[in-house]
Amino acid sequence: MSHAATTPERYGLLAEFDSPQTLLDAAHAVQRAGYTKTDAFSPMPIHGLAEALGFEEHLIPKIVLGAGILGLIAGYGLEYWTQVIAFPENIGGRPYHAWVAFIPPAYETTILFAALSCFFSLILLCGLPKPYHPVFNHPRFSTASADKFFLVIEATDPKFSMDATKTFLDGLGAKETVAVDE
Amino acid sequence: MSGYLDDATLQTRPIAVITRMNTRAITLGALGAAITAWGFFIERDTFFQSYLIGYMYWMYITLGALGLLMVQHLSGGAWGIVSRRVFEAAVRTLPVMAVLFLPIAFNLTHLYVWARPEALTDAAIQTKAAYLNPGFFYARAIGYFAIWMGLGFTLSGWGAKQDAAAPVIPGPEDRKFRMVSGPGLVLFMITITFMSVDWMMSLDPHWTSTIFGVLFVGGAGLSALAFTIVVLSSLADTAPMDGLMTRDRFHDLGKLMYAFVLLWAYFSVSQLIIVWSGNLPEEIPFYLRRFSGPWGWVSVAVLIGHFVVPFAFLLSSTIKRNRKLAARVALFILAMRAVEIAWMIAPAVRHGEHSGPNLYDFAAVLGVGLVWLPVFFRNLSGRAVVPVHDPYLKEALANDGH
Numbered sequence: 001m002s003h004a005a006t007t008p009e010r011y012g013l014l015a016e017f018d019s020p021q022t023l024l025d026a027a028h029a030v031q032r033a034g035y036t037k038t039d040a041f042s043p044m045p046i047h048g049l050a051e052a053l054g055f056e057e058h059l060i061p062k063i064v065l066g067a068g069i070l071g072l073i074a075g076y077g078l079e080y081w082t083q084v085i086a087f088p089e090n091i092g093g094r095p096y097h098a099w100v101a102f103i104p105p106a107y108e109t110t111i112l113f114a115a116l117s118c119f120f121s122l123i124l125l126c127g128l129p130k131p132y133h134p135v136f137n138h139p140r141f142s143t144a145s146a147d148k149f150f151l152v153i154e155a156t157d158p159k160f161s162m163d164a165t166k167t168f169l170d171g172l173g174a175k176e177t178v179a180v181d182e
Numbered sequence: 183m184s185g186y187l188d189d190a191t192l193q194t195r196p197i198a199v200i201t202r203m204n205t206r207a208i209t210l211g212a213l214g215a216a217i218t219a220w221g222f223f224i225e226r227d228t229f230f231q232s233y234l235i236g237y238m239y240w241m242y243i244t245l246g247a248l249g250l251l252m253v254q255h256l257s258g259g260a261w262g263i264v265s266r267r268v269f270e271a272a273v274r275t276l277p278v279m280a281v282l283f284l285p286i287a288f289n290l291t292h293l294y295v296w297a298r299p300e301a302l303t304d305a306a307i308q309t310k311a312a313y314l315n316p317g318f319f320y321a322r323a324i325g326y327f328a329i330w331m332g333l334g335f336t337l338s339g340w341g342a343k344q345d346a347a348a349p350v351i352p353g354p355e356d357r358k359f360r361m362v363s364g365p366g367l368v369l370f371m372i373t374i375t376f377m378s379v380d381w382m383m384s385l386d387p388h389w390t391s392t393i394f395g396v397l398f399v400g401g402a403g404l405s406a407l408a409f410t411i412v413v414l415s416s417l418a419d420t421a422p423m424d425g426l427m428t429r430d431r432f433h434d435l436g437k438l439m440y441a442f443v444l445l446w447a448y449f450s451v452s453q454l455i456i457v458w459s460g461n462l463p464e465e466i467p468f469y470l471r472r473f474s475g476p477w478g479w480v481s482v483a484v485l486i487g488h489f490v491v492p493f494a495f496l497l498s499s500t501i502k503r504n505r506k507l508a509a510r511v512a513l514f515i516l517a518m519r520a521v522e523i524a525w526m527i528a529p530a531v532r533h534g535e536h537s538g539p540n541l542y543d544f545a546a547v548l549g550v551g552l553v554w555l556p557v558f559f560r561n562l563s564g565r566a567v568v569p570v571h572d573p574y575l576k577e578a579l580a581n582d583g584h
Contacts, residue, residue, distance in 0.1 A: 065497070092461065093461075094461075100454060100455055100458040100459075101455070101458070101459065103451060103455065104455065
């Protein structure tokens with residue numbers, strides 16, 4: 001193999017915890033210690049974990065609001081165009097621009113656009129689909145989908161140091177701390 | 183985190199803050215009562231129309247509080263624990279509301295067409311006479327108050343008893359609270375549907391809407407939650423609420439208020455769409471009267487002020503979590519509730535030249551508040567402002583990230 005000689009880059013340290021509470025406490029401690037390039041993995045949502053890691057997401061609400069407004073305009077516009085401009089039809093003597101009857105479909109397109117944009121922007125901003133991730137190199141990482149909790153500090157973090165960070169993570173009650181490569 | 187959960191702090195009564203709110207309420211209320219009293223001598227019919235608006239305004243809050251009190255006993259949750267004493271204090275104004283109903287009961291002919299002699303010659307009203315007659319109207323009103331007070335004082339009384347005992351999990355009263363609240367909510371929905379038909383819909387006995395009862399419930403929940411947010415926001419500076427009314431709690435209540443804004447809008451628009459689509463001569467006068475003439479601009483104001491503005495502001499979690507901003511939105515909603523209730527009631531009974539909205543309508547809201555609010559504040563200061571020995575108090579409030 002011609003490229004066998006290249007050594008893989010270090011991705012970071014992966015600490016394994018037994019309970020959601022120890023992971024949450026560790027996340028708070030990691031943020032207090034000044035680490036910024038961190039991530040956590042858990043089988044279920046943990047209330048407050050995102051905040052503990054200093055994770056902030058302001059983009060999705062804006063996307064959803066924009067898509068909702070777009071859906072409202074698109075839905076109402078479609079109704080107006082079909083009923084008033086393209087195919088005006090006298091239905092029971094109602095005015096062509098029957099705004100009362102236009103409300104339900106316009107409302108539905110608002111919800112539809114907002115919900116779909118929320119779903120897809122979340123998936124895409126999470127970086128999914130992602131067939132490969134360095135944490136998969138951890139031999140026991142699949143337990144993060146069952147009953148174990150993981151915390152990562154990436155090697156690119158300015159405060160990262162192989163030995164000191166490992167000692168630090170071990171001191172937080174980690175069952176095991178493993179270095180993983182890219 | 184545990185400092186504010188000790189018993190002595192929880193038992194603290196923020197009397198000074200409540201007294202300050204009460205003084206403000208009395209000042210505003212006296213002004214309203216003076217104008218309303220003036221109306222009594224100048225225009226007798228307008229006075230009773232306005233009085234009904236003012237009376238229903240506070241009835242919406244009282245009944246909304248009764249419904250939410252039962253809901254939170256069934257659902258649990260921190261939002262219910264911090265709001266419970268406000269709901270209970272509002273529910274215990276019911277005897278006063280029963281007394282305030284007497285001016286309406288003794289002056290039916292000023293308000294209700296079906297109670298006047300000319301109803302005898304109206305064939306449409308005559309077909310409903312078996313239901314719409316003063317005797318049966320009084321009997322039903324007595325029944326409503328008996329049921330509401332029975333539910334409200336039972337739950338509120340057990341709440342007081344719970345304070346006196348030590349908290350144990352599972353609470354010995356848990357089951358009792360739920361056994362009353364579950365069937366109580368069913369009774370609540372039925373009585374409110376009939377009450378809204380009797381007191382409000384029958385103002386125009388030719389018009390009917392089957393969604394009217396739940397529309398009332400949506401408005402009542404909104405009134406009660408907005409009122410609760412304003413009260414809790416004022417209490418949040420002093421013990422014990424300074425430790426309990428965190429941003430998360432205001433977020434919870436704000437979200438619930440937001441849901442009620444949407445619920446009210448949903449019911450209102452449903453009624454409009456059905457009436458508009460049916461286009462039946464006996465149904466459309468409701469909107470013809472409100473969409474043209476002096477009530478036309480009020481309809482626009484209700485659409486914008488009662489739905490668009492609260493909807494836009496409450497979208498933001500920053501506003502829901504900030505108690506000062508949340509209280510401002512809630513106060514705005516409370517003001518718009520008065521407009522919406524006047525919009526519901528007045529066009530049905532006010533005809534002729536001066537059929538539009540009237541200064542007395544809003545003065546009467548303040549005027550009835552002069553009676554209701556002091557009773558509410560006395561009820562609120564009569565007990566600890568949180569259910570101190572609710573067995574789930576600590577559990578519900580401990581896991582708070584802020």
